[in-house]
Amino acid sequence: MAAVTETAAALSLTAGARPLSWPVWLPLQLVGLSFVVAGVIAWRREPANATGRLMAAVGLTWYLGDLQVGRQPVLFAIGFCLFYLPSAIFTHLILALPTGRLQRRVEWAVVLALYASVTATQVLRYLVEDPREPQVWGSGRYMSVWGPVATWLGAVCITAAFWLVVQRWWVAGTPVRRRLAVMWSAGAVAGVVALVWGILGVAHPWPAMQAPMLLTFALVLIVTPFGILAGLLRVRLARLGVATLVMRLQESADPGHLRDALSDVLGDPGLRIGLRMEDGRFVDSAGGRVEVPADPRRVTVVARHHEHLATLIHDPALSDQAPLVEAVVAAASLALENARLLAEQRLQLEEVRASRARIVAAADEERSRIQRDLHDGAQHRLLAVSLMVGRLREELAGNVLRPEQQRMLTVVAAQLRDIIRELRQLTEGIDPPALNEQGLSAVVEMLAERAPLPVKFAVPGRRWPVSLERTAYFVIHEALSNVYKHAGATRAEVSVEDASHRLVVRISDDGVGGADPRGSGLRGLRDRVTTVGGTMRIDSGRLGGTTITAELPCKS
Amino acid sequence: MQIMIAEDSGLLRAMLMDLFTRHGIQVTGDAETKDGILTLIDLAPPDVAVLDIRLPPSHSDEGLQAAEAIRERHPDVGLLVLSHYAETSYAIRLLQNGSRGLGYLVKDRVQDTVGLIDAIRRVARGEVVIDPEVVQRVMYRRRTADPLERLTRAERTVLELMAEGLSNSAIAARLHYAEKTIEKRVTAINTKLGLPHSESNGRTDVNVRVLAVLTYLRRIGTGL
Numbered sequence: 001m002a003a004v005t006e007t008a009a010a011l012s013l014t015a016g017a018r019p020l021s022w023p024v025w026l027p028l029q030l031v032g033l034s035f036v037v038a039g040v041i042a043w044r045r046e047p048a049n050a051t052g053r054l055m056a057a058v059g060l061t062w063y064l065g066d067l068q069v070g071r072q073p074v075l076f077a078i079g080f081c082l083f084y085l086p087s088a089i090f091t092h093l094i095l096a097l098p099t100g101r102l103q104r105r106v107e108w109a110v111v112l113a114l115y116a117s118v119t120a121t122q123v124l125r126y127l128v129e130d131p132r133e134p135q136v137w138g139s140g141r142y143m144s145v146w147g148p149v150a151t152w153l154g155a156v157c158i159t160a161a162f163w164l165v166v167q168r169w170w171v172a173g174t175p176v177r178r179r180l181a182v183m184w185s186a187g188a189v190a191g192v193v194a195l196v197w198g199i200l201g202v203a204h205p206w207p208a209m210q211a212p213m214l215l216t217f218a219l220v221l222i223v224t225p226f227g228i229l230a231g232l233l234r235v236r237l238a239r240l241g242v243a244t245l246v247m248r249l250q251e252s253a254d255p256g257h258l259r260d261a262l263s264d265v266l267g268d269p270g271l272r273i274g275l276r277m278e279d280g281r282f283v284d285s286a287g288g289r290v291e292v293p294a295d296p297r298r299v300t301v302v303a304r305h306h307e308h309l310a311t312l313i314h315d316p317a318l319s320d321q322a323p324l325v326e327a328v329v330a331a332a333s334l335a336l337e338n339a340r341l342l343a344e345q346r347l348q349l350e351e352v353r354a355s356r357a358r359i360v361a362a363a364d365e366e367r368s369r370i371q372r373d374l375h376d377g378a379q380h381r382l383l384a385v386s387l388m389v390g391r392l393r394e395e396l397a398g399n400v401l402r403p404e405q406q407r408m409l410t411v412v413a414a415q416l417r418d419i420i421r422e423l424r425q426l427t428e429g430i431d432p433p434a435l436n437e438q439g440l441s442a443v444v445e446m447l448a449e450r451a452p453l454p455v456k457f458a459v460p461g462r463r464w465p466v467s468l469e470r471t472a473y474f475v476i477h478e479a480l481s482n483v484y485k486h487a488g489a490t491r492a493e494v495s496v497e498d499a500s501h502r503l504v505v506r507i508s509d510d511g512v513g514g515a516d517p518r519g520s521g522l523r524g525l526r527d528r529v530t531t532v533g534g535t536m537r538i539d540s541g542r543l544g545g546t547t548i549t550a551e552l553p554c555k556s
Numbered sequence: 557m558q559i560m561i562a563e564d565s566g567l568l569r570a571m572l573m574d575l576f577t578r579h580g581i582q583v584t585g586d587a588e589t590k591d592g593i594l595t596l597i598d599l600a601p602p603d604v605a606v607l608d609i610r611l612p613p614s615h616s617d618e619g620l621q622a623a624e625a626i627r628e629r630h631p632d633v634g635l636l637v638l639s640h641y642a643e644t645s646y647a648i649r650l651l652q653n654g655s656r657g658l659g660y661l662v663k664d665r666v667q668d669t670v671g672l673i674d675a676i677r678r679v680a681r682g683e684v685v686i687d688p689e690v691v692q693r694v695m696y697r698r699r700t701a702d703p704l705e706r707l708t709r710a711e712r713t714v715l716e717l718m719a720e721g722l723s724n725s726a727i728a729a730r731l732h733y734a735e736k737t738i739e740k741r742v743t744a745i746n747t748k749l750g751l752p753h754s755e756s757n758g759r760t761d762v763n764v765r766v767l768a769v770l771t772y773l774r775r776i777g778t779g780l
Contacts, residue, residue: 372615375610375615375640376564376565376615379640379663380565380567380568381567383568383571383663383664383666383667384565384567384568384570384571386666386667387568387571387572387575387666387667388571390575390667390669391571391574391575391578394669413667416667417664417667420664420667421664424640424641424662424663424664427640428641433610433616433640433641433643434641434643434645434646436616437616437617438643438645438646438649442643442645445644445645445774445778446643446644446645448697448778449644449693449694449697450693450697451697451698452698453698454697454698454699454700454777455698455778456700456777456778456779456780457778457779457780458779458780491700493780495780
């Protein structure tokens, strides 16, 4: 309020003695007012942001030049010496966007150099020039050398500031660009106009051009503070987006949508969410690993009840918008916690599945080893023993042995033969040797040959990964055993189909049906199938017939 | 007659060599591995190579691989593969290696001295020998509609012996029938089952006939 009163006083002070025509003078006077009004609004909306104060300062100092009108010596001196101060504050304001604080040393250097040059040169002019003419509406005839020096120094500083803005634009991420587009473009236009005006001022080409130039300058500057204000309020609008975010999060429980929603509300398309697992790893909602960068400006930690839930990885520019990010994080923390729990659950499930697969593989390996050991140990030795007995029988035949002894030897040979055959059939069942060498179709043929009832089959002759073939064999073997034992069937059929990315194994019979999925045989089957990530279906009605369909995923 | 043995169990190999020697078969080489037996055979090809199907290093089907390699380099060497299992698919794979001097026996068969020696001699003569257990399995597997039911019991016996690789005269000798009778039965079988008719006294034809019979038996009543 105080600022407004002061501005009004300044206006009334100069109104009586205006040296320029109304159409130029009025817009020029309105520039200060416009900055003060926009500055005060920004100040009240964002007390923590210095941008509003800087804008107000530009507006107030704008009227310092008018102090030259009264010809009162002290006021004239102040008005003359500080005439170009608002342009320095304006540059300061543009470079300090959007927080109101200068971030880099080079920015401070440019701003301080500008403050120094605009005041020092004017003070020098005040001391040197005689008569002293008021700025802007003076004739320029008595201008000392410090006039052009001031213009050139100012031009250099403003060009440097302009360059810094371009540079920041160049490296800024999308959220910053989007937010600052209005402010920077307003500042840039004002800067360009000022620069051109300054240079023309030095060159003094056509005095007739002065009025239109001043008018343009004034109009651009009247609009500028509201452009900046709009930019600042955009940030507030983004915070309103948090409400929309909450609604979006309630609508969809899918953790995959969480990232999109956060990315939208924060205006950062590259946003990533790292959900923190118990072991300290970070994963995304699909379980993929997420690397968290070390740069603290790129990450925001989300905690709930002092527990680190997740880390948002975002554009460094968002670190300027801490209140917005905090609001978003607060709104999304419950959803993030859910997502984290889901991801953790999924990870644990993966681990359980992997460990089951390892157990199965170990069991398979063990069967294979037992079979190999039986083979290379017991079976070979028994054969050798059997050959020895055979030779003994040949050598002793009819000479030394009593008929009773002869009979015993015959029994020994017969027993040995039976043992060897039984052992062979046992080892065939433990681990079908043909599976590794000949593939699934050969072992299904083997099963069919040994079946107690007719088994028809259709199995492609191709090969699949060993683990897959083993699982398929296991399924067919167990399912057929169930058919023989429980189904009372007269026939069975086995088919293996090569669908895209999966193997469909189907075993059906014409038995009594009503198979119990909870029976140990079928449960074991299902366990084995789910271990490799497959699914199993049992169709077994009261009307008879049972079909077991297992779908096993395969990569090729 | 000269033979070579590939068998990785030392004890069994010694027993087999002893057995063959006692039955007048000269063992001119023995090896534990596929490469070992191939080297020996390259140096002095014997009449028959007796090959364990599972040999080091991987103990899978190195014996069959050796058989394939020997057949390629020395087509005159007879091949007798000793398998650990009565596996039709292995037998068929071996039979695809050419037309003569092939044998596939289940390893248990070595206890049957007479059968084993007879098999080696038959392979040396260029005949085909298929283990009766393999033939039984493939012949008497359960079928929903079995064309073999059209055969008489005597014809089925003849078919079995055909599948085992016996020639008509050998079947006649085994069953104590006149060869003419067997020939008639073979013709009847071929007609009833729709098998190709062929004169089967020659050595070459025996293999063709075995393969045809086994393939037929394997196929009927199995497909969906």
